[in-house]
Amino acid sequence: MNQQCKVCGEPAAGFHFGAFTCEGCKSFFGRTNNNQSAISECKNNGECVINKKNRTSCKACRLKKCIMVGMSKSSSRYGRRSNWFKIHCLMDDMNNQNNLNNISNITNLNLNNMSALSGLSGGAAAAAGGAGAATPTPGAGAAAFFGGGAGLYPTSLLQGHFLSPERLLASPTLSWQVKKRKASAGGDDSGRHSRSSAEDSAGSSAGDAPAADDDSGSRPASALSFLRPPSSQQSPSPFSDKDYYQTHRRLSATVTLALPASPVGGQTSSPALAAAAAAAAAPFASPLFGPYAPASARFLYPGLAGAAAAVRPGVAPAQPGLLYSPVPVRAGAGGDLLLCSPALAGVAVEQDQPIDLSVKSPSAITALRCASSPGSPSRSPGATPPGLCPDDRPCGDAVKAATCPLDLTNKRGAEVPQSG
Amino acid sequence: MNQQCKVCGEPAAGFHFGAFTCEGCKSFFGRTNNNQSAISECKNNGECVINKKNRTSCKACRLKKCIMVGMSKSSSRYGRRSNWFKIHCLMDDMNNQNNLNNISNITNLNLNNMSALSGLSGGAAAAAGGAGAATPTPGAGAAAFFGGGAGLYPTSLLQGHFLSPERLLASPTLSWQVKKRKASAGGDDSGRHSRSSAEDSAGSSAGDAPAADDDSGSRPASALSFLRPPSSQQSPSPFSDKDYYQTHRRLSATVTLALPASPVGGQTSSPALAAAAAAAAAPFASPLFGPYAPASARFLYPGLAGAAAAVRPGVAPAQPGLLYSPVPVRAGAGGDLLLCSPALAGVAVEQDQPIDLSVKSPSAITALRCASSPGSPSRSPGATPPGLCPDDRPCGDAVKAATCPLDLTNKRGAEVPQSG
DNA sequence: TAAATAGGTCACTAGGTCAC
DNA sequence: GTGACCTAGTGACCTATTTA
Ligand SMILES: [Zn+2]
Ligand SMILES: [Zn+2]
Ligand SMILES: [Zn+2]
Ligand SMILES: [Zn+2]
Numbered sequence: 001m002n003q004q005c006k007v008c009g010e011p012a013a014g015f016h017f018g019a020f021t022c023e024g025c026k027s028f029f030g031r032t033n034n035n036q037s038a039i040s041e042c043k044n045n046g047e048c049v050i051n052k053k054n055r056t057s058c059k060a061c062r063l064k065k066c067i068m069v070g071m072s073k074s075s076s077r078y079g080r081r082s083n084w085f086k087i088h089c090l091m092d093d094m095n096n097q098n099n100l101n102n103i104s105n106i107t108n109l110n111l112n113n114m115s116a117l118s119g120l121s122g123g124a125a126a127a128a129g130g131a132g133a134a135t136p137t138p139g140a141g142a143a144a145f146f147g148g149g150a151g152l153y154p155t156s157l158l159q160g161h162f163l164s165p166e167r168l169l170a171s172p173t174l175s176w177q178v179k180k181r182k183a184s185a186g187g188d189d190s191g192r193h194s195r196s197s198a199e200d201s202a203g204s205s206a207g208d209a210p211a212a213d214d215d216s217g218s219r220p221a222s223a224l225s226f227l228r229p230p231s232s233q234q235s236p237s238p239f240s241d242k243d244y245y246q247t248h249r250r251l252s253a254t255v256t257l258a259l260p261a262s263p264v265g266g267q268t269s270s271p272a273l274a275a276a277a278a279a280a281a282a283p284f285a286s287p288l289f290g291p292y293a294p295a296s297a298r299f300l301y302p303g304l305a306g307a308a309a310a311v312r313p314g315v316a317p318a319q320p321g322l323l324y325s326p327v328p329v330r331a332g333a334g335g336d337l338l339l340c341s342p343a344l345a346g347v348a349v350e351q352d353q354p355i356d357l358s359v360k361s362p363s364a365i366t367a368l369r370c371a372s373s374p375g376s377p378s379r380s381p382g383a384t385p386p387g388l389c390p391d392d393r394p395c396g397d398a399v400k401a402a403t404c405p406l407d408l409t410n411k412r413g414a415e416v417p418q419s420g
Numbered sequence: 421m422n423q424q425c426k427v428c429g430e431p432a433a434g435f436h437f438g439a440f441t442c443e444g445c446k447s448f449f450g451r452t453n454n455n456q457s458a459i460s461e462c463k464n465n466g467e468c469v470i471n472k473k474n475r476t477s478c479k480a481c482r483l484k485k486c487i488m489v490g491m492s493k494s495s496s497r498y499g500r501r502s503n504w505f506k507i508h509c510l511m512d513d514m515n516n517q518n519n520l521n522n523i524s525n526i527t528n529l530n531l532n533n534m535s536a537l538s539g540l541s542g543g544a545a546a547a548a549g550g551a552g553a554a555t556p557t558p559g560a561g562a563a564a565f566f567g568g569g570a571g572l573y574p575t576s577l578l579q580g581h582f583l584s585p586e587r588l589l590a591s592p593t594l595s596w597q598v599k600k601r602k603a604s605a606g607g608d609d610s611g612r613h614s615r616s617s618a619e620d621s622a623g624s625s626a627g628d629a630p631a632a633d634d635d636s637g638s639r640p641a642s643a644l645s646f647l648r649p650p651s652s653q654q655s656p657s658p659f660s661d662k663d664y665y666q667t668h669r670r671l672s673a674t675v676t677l678a679l680p681a682s683p684v685g686g687q688t689s690s691p692a693l694a695a696a697a698a699a700a701a702a703p704f705a706s707p708l709f710g711p712y713a714p715a716s717a718r719f720l721y722p723g724l725a726g727a728a729a730a731v732r733p734g735v736a737p738a739q740p741g742l743l744y745s746p747v748p749v750r751a752g753a754g755g756d757l758l759l760c761s762p763a764l765a766g767v768a769v770e771q772d773q774p775i776d777l778s779v780k781s782p783s784a785i786t787a788l789r790c791a792s793s794p795g796s797p798s799r800s801p802g803a804t805p806p807g808l809c810p811d812d813r814p815c816g817d818a819v820k821a822a823t824c825p826l827d828l829t830n831k832r833g834a835e836v837p838q839s840g
Numbered sequence: 841t842a843a844a845t846a847g848g849t850c851a852c853t854a855g856g857t858c859a860c
Numbered sequence: 861g862t863g864a865c866c867t868a869g870t871g872a873c874c875t876a877t878t879t880a
Binding site: 013014015016017026027030073076077078079080081 | 850851852853854855
């Protein structure tokens with residue numbers, strides 16, 4: 001996965017002090033956060049636009065930006081990131097990509113499929129965030145990418161994940177971090193992050209104040225609240241991955257994830273995530289997320305949960321994109337109700353080779369994209385097997401790409417030459 | 421069920437080294453317990469307050485906290501936990517929840533039902549701990565939740581459990597572990613566990629001072645001693661589930677479990693637990709808890725024990741919450757008194773489907789809450805059952821009930837993508 | 841057999857270092 | 861003062877064990 005420094009736009013080295021940042025901004029923040037008084041005032045009325053090139057020119061604005069994007073000493077966190085976190089980041093990443101300039105490709109490539117999908121989704125897809133729409137709306141990007149385009153994600157993901165989640169583990173690396181690569185020439189990104197900050201600004205500084213909801217108006221559950229387990233109320237800071245989502249939702253544009261239509265209706269499908277989610281959710285104890293699957297996960301992929309899944313009353317419906325299943329999906333153990341709908345199961349297809357989530361390619365997105373290319377065991381990209389996703393589940397989108405794994409691993413490697 | 425890390429407050433991953441802890445604290449303890457000398461001294465005079473955000477900032481205080489909450493290598497144990505253990509944890513969990521912020525919902529939601537119930541309970545409910553009262557009192561929370569609201573627990577629980585305990589086993593999973601979810605704001609637990617170390621302190625090094633008892637003053641049997649089997653006096657460490665109760669009693673705030681009115685009066689009813697307890701207690705040898713039911717179990721659910729149950733003279737009364745039956749309930753053997761009070765029994769209704777205690781939902785509480793929705797196996801998601809979460813709680817989360825079993829299984833969730 | 845944990849593995853980050 | 865690089869931790873995830 002690739003992330004950019006939320007402060008300057010350079011490829012991020014990791015998630016530092018609460019935000020994806022480059023080494024420079026990380027160090028800068030680490031150094032200056034302690035003694036902010038020491039930095040001189042901005043000579044530009046505090047309106048400097050920070051980018052890769054000028055980030056060192058105005059400390060005041062750089063620090064300000066850092067805070068704006070949510071950096072704080074208390075937001076720091078150690079350790080490995082959960083797969084859910086990674087996936088979320090990936091989604092977000094996709095979303096950003098789409099909003100910028102990749103969308104066009106996606107749209108062009110998969111418009112047809114998207115339409116098909118939306119149709120399958122019972123029209124929910126279209127309703128939810130505009131997946132399938134020709135004009136990408138912020139937030140709709142992810143949906144379009146993941147859920148909308150049949151060819152956008154590796155079929156293997158769906159297939160393998162849905163049926164045998166454990167397959168996902170076959171390829172261990174699921175990292176979100178970006179492989180550091182040489183930044184592309186400067187110009188293009190400056191514009192980008194300046195707006196990204198906008199999104200994040202909310203999460204910001206000060207403290208992760210409760211932050212006004214950008215979406216839901218009144219109900220406690222914000223637009224992305226479904227990502228949070230019902231029980232959890234509010235998390236103060238993005239200390240944990242879980243928290244991250246909470247905070248990050250403000251940072252990221254609305255991530256509209258379409259999921260397979262659930263009985264409840266109104267959901268759209270989100271194949272890519274669905275795949276991962278499926279792995280985790282469907283057989284909730286799947287090795288990929290297995291025991292570690294966040295409680296909220298169940299609420300993430302209702303469609304995956306199956307027909308039995310119900311929309312979270314009063315909350316999900318409001319949310320255009322993501323839906324979650326109020327019905328806990330049980331792992332393995334038999335006695336419980338069948339949480340996984342047949343539909344899902346149907347979608348899944350046995351696969352011969354182990355699925356690799358690793359994206360050896362430069363960016364996960366690229367990987368996903370590449371995945372669209374045919375090759376899969378059997379399914380041609382263009383043709384969506386009717387049988388697979390009766391209700392249009394992601395399935396349709398299924399992609400193929402058995403060999404194009406999604407690597408969420410943060411290979412921080414030193415600069416990796418990269419192209420797009 | 422949901423538990424929080426006793427050290428930092430993050431959602432717990434399980435019961436590690438003698439306490440509920442998150443993965444981080446578990447690893448930390450495992451790593452540092454061996455070479456405590458290696459950790460640097462606290463720079464804050466050893467008074468750091470450990471929470472999710474700052475837990476990595478002071479190893480000395482983190483370790484201290486670990487020890488304070490009862491962690492020790494000797495306290496570790498492998499294997500599945502008994503259902504009694506789980507139930508106890510659930511109770512505690514409920515209690516915590518109530519003390520924090522869930523009580524309001526509960527109260528609001530089920531005030532009516534509670535009233536009804538209290539009526540059934542012979543009015544004892546209202547008297548005992550304020551169940552049904554608009555203002556939740558700490559400790560009364562659990563009572564209100566479990567015992568107060570008729571609609572708060574899945575009817576199925578009562579039905580199935582009371583009538584045919586073995587039904588409980590139908591759905592095997594009864595786990596206590598929490599699926600990781602967003603922790604509530606920190607702070608709440610710090611005060612509490614600081615006094616818990618008592619029993620394990622033995623194992624600790626540095627310091628865990630003997631730790632003053634918070635409850636029992638002089639007499640051997642402390643206020644919560646009923647949790648301990650009569651015969652066993654002191655157990656060195658919470659190695660076994662039974663031992664856990666003993667130790668845990670100090671860790672947990674007063675667990676106020678309302679039980680069906682007993683002749684003694686003053687008890688409230690606690691359907692949810694009652695159900696479970698009934699399964700175990702009524703036919704004490706029920707498969708659910710059967711052979712594993714700790715001796716102490718009999719003292720846990722007096723109400724369940726039935727009219728015959730008497731309050732432990734002199735002790736229970738003092739204890740605001742838990743009541744126990746001085747009269748040992750016999751397992752298996754049929755001769756025991758009718759443990760289920762008529763009132764409760766009346767509630768019970770034959771049920772077609774096997775009862776599942778599993779809560780596929782994120783938290784048992786949530787499950788219970790959701791369960792409140794009356795039986796409807798088929799609840800439409802969109803509709804928020806009046807009883808559920810009128811105030812839009814996650815409850816809404818309410819997941820669905822009939823199918824919303826109580827899952828005490830430990831689904832160790834991981835970072836949950838969450839929004840806030 | 842299933843559920844649950846101690847330990848181990850290793851992805852990741854806060855800090856520190858030091859050539860610029 | 862910067863930021864590429866290192867290192868000591870940290871903690872998510874996995875697996876071998878253990879217990880109900
Ligand atoms: Zn930067
Ligand atoms: Zn400036
Ligand atoms: Zn912890
Ligand atoms: Zn300290």
